[in-house]
Amino acid sequence: MKTLKELLPTKRRSAPREFDEKMIFHIAKKAIVEEYGVRGGENIIPVFYKEKKLFLAPRSSLWASEILLQREHLARLMNDAIGTEEIKEIGVARQQ
Numbered sequence: 001m002k003t004l005k006e007l008l009p010t011k012r013r014s015a016p017r018e019f020d021e022k023m024i025f026h027i028a029k030k031a032i033v034e035e036y037g038v039r040g041g042e043n044i045i046p047v048f049y050k051e052k053k054l055f056l057a058p059r060s061s062l063w064a065s066e067i068l069l070q071r072e073h074l075a076r077l078m079n080d081a082i083g084t085e086e087i088k089e090i091g092v093a094r095q096q
Contacts, residue, residue: 021049031077047093057093064092
């Protein structure tokens with residue numbers, strides 16, 4: 001007699017997924033809107049991602065200081081949404 005474990009289909013493990021810049025920007029924008037609301041989403045824009053470092057461009061010095069103060073928290077939020085540690089550092093790009 002077969003056991004239940006033998007009858008159930010096995011789970012296939014997919015290869016680690018490579019995240020591109022567009023996917024990271026989408027997740028970053030979603031996390032920013034979740035944390036700071038629509039105003040934050042309008043005023044903080046992801047502009048560059050390379051080597052696990054994400055750069056955000058604020059529209060004012062107020063938003064720039066908020067990013068600098070909360071960059072570890074924002075990185076944690078984004079990594080939780082992704083499921084892996086894709087963002088190790090958040091930097092501030094030139095203001096727009």
